[in-house]
Amino acid sequence: MSRSNTEIDAAARVPSWISEASALLAKDIRAELRTKTAVSAVGVFSFASLLLVALATETLKEVRTVSMLRLPDIVTLTALEAQMRPAWDSPSKMGLLWVLLCFAAFAGLSHSFVHEEETGTVTALRLSMSAGAVYTGKLVFNLIVTLAVAIAITPVYMLITGMRLGSPFVFISVMFSGCLGLAGTATIVAALAAKARGTGALFGAIGLPLLVVFLILLINAANALYTVDAPLLRLTKDVGGLFSFGVLIIALSALTFPFVWEE
Amino acid sequence: MAESSVSVALEGISHRFGSRSVLVDISLIVCAGQVGVVMGANGSGKSTLLKIAAGLLRPESGKVAFTLESKPVEPMLHRRCIGYVSPDLRLYHELTGVENLEFFGRLRGLRLNNDGLRDILDRVGLLGRGRELVGNYSSGMRQRLKYAYALLGSPPILLLDEPTANLDTEGVAMVERVIAGQRSRSGGGLAIIATNEPREEAWGDMSVRLNGSK
Secondary structure (H helix, E strand, O other): OOOOHHHHHHHHHOOOHHHHHHHHHHHHHHHHHHHOHHHHHHHHHHHHHHHHHHHHOHHHHHHHHHHHHHOOOOOOHHHHHHHHOOOOOHHHHHHHHHHHHHHHHHHHHOHHHHHHHHHOOHHHHHHHOOHHHHHHHHHHHHHHHHHHHHHHHHHHHHHHHOOOOOOHHHHHHHHHHHHHHHHHHHHHHHHHHHHOOOOHHHHHHHHHHHHHHHHHHHHHHHHHHHOOOOOHHHHHHHHHHHHHHHHHHHHHHHHHHHHHHOO | OOOOOEEEEEEEEEEEEOOEEEEEEEEEEEEOOOEEEEEEOOOOOHHHHHHHHHOOOOOOEEEEEEEEOOEEOOHHHHHHHEEEEOOOOOOOOOOEHHHHHHHHHHHOOOOOOHHHHHHHHHHOOOOOOOOOEHHHOOHHHHHHHHHHHHHOOOOOEEEEEOOOOOOOHHHHHHHHHHHHHHHOOOOOOEEEEEOOOHHHHOOOOEEEEEOOOO
16 A cells, blocks of 8 residues: 555655754754864964954053052052053953954854855755755754853953953853853854855855944943942843844744755 | 656746846656656756756746655655755865764664665765765765765655766766665666766656757
8 A cells, every 4th residue: 555645755855944943053063073164264363363363462461450559458459450540341352252253253153154165065964955954954053063162261361451250150151141142143254155156255244234333232231240239120121132133033034044055 | 556657747947046047947757667868068057957957946937746656745755855066065074974974873763773774875885984084085085975975765756967077987887876776666666867077868767958058
């Protein structure tokens, strides 16, 4: 007895998009561990950026050290920052950190789609996977790379600049929300750039308008993080706004990606 | 017990790139057990027609229809029914042959064990070379691996663009075995090939010759 159409459809839908996405993620991680393309691109940029920041902020640290010796011990670091270098306070440091993270992540994340397009493997992927599964797999890979970059860079950056932690929970929320927004933005921009047979320059050009909004929201969240006794409502609004940006970008990308993916 | 039958119908396909018409009102019907051949000069649109059949390109006008078990297949499921070999197709150079097959097999819902991998590598003449990086393969070995990729899950429809490109005599014999196996596939199978080689034209039961651009 022949199978019914329903049975054929059911067979054709196996595997689910989740298992397709996890297969793509596993493949990308395996390929990355082997070639280290994204890691080396991000690593070189991060090392150079941190070195630059260390040199550039050296004079600021000297001024602060001298000043600290003159002040009584009871003066808090926040008050000291406000007194000495109002423009080089922790929110500003957080902003600069995210500028570094954005460019470091973009240096590596463009690889995911552009490489598939340039090497021609995109044809095999299009024949074998649904657009939703491809987007999910690439997004999760980019999120892992972004989180790894943030975890590697942030402690070194904090040591160099003296950026404070603030409330650990809020700090982690800001960092995770930022990584989510950055990975979401980078994924869809990389897909657009790859489809346009683009280069890194195009990647940056398309991503800039989104990054401006993203960085404004980040600075708001950083201000809330470093405001002493900030009301819960403000924390929720500013950190939640940043998180919402990531969710919104991912939701819009998931809706538009099939049109980008298909010719 | 009714065995399934399969067919591919390309009906009135037209396509253009910019202002240049590549395909004008092309039709071809290939049924189970048959091999259709698309002939034509370079740039005449053979590869474009196969891409349209594979669902990789949307035609400006015309329709691609698959039937399986004598019932129409939803367009969104067409790709699940085909094995595709083409010069445009590339597999991952940073992975081994086996890793490529495991990855694409997983995407097709297959869990390939060692016996399954040995069998498919043996069919395409890559037995013993599967653990090498594809980046280190010769162009002929890569072409053979494309056949292994295309045959994963034994799809009822094979679309072969320049099927013997880069292959040696033994490789050409492998392609002939694949096409013969496709004709006699349990449940029905067919192949469409795009070629300029007169020898490969002889493999077909019917052919369509493209006139080229206008």
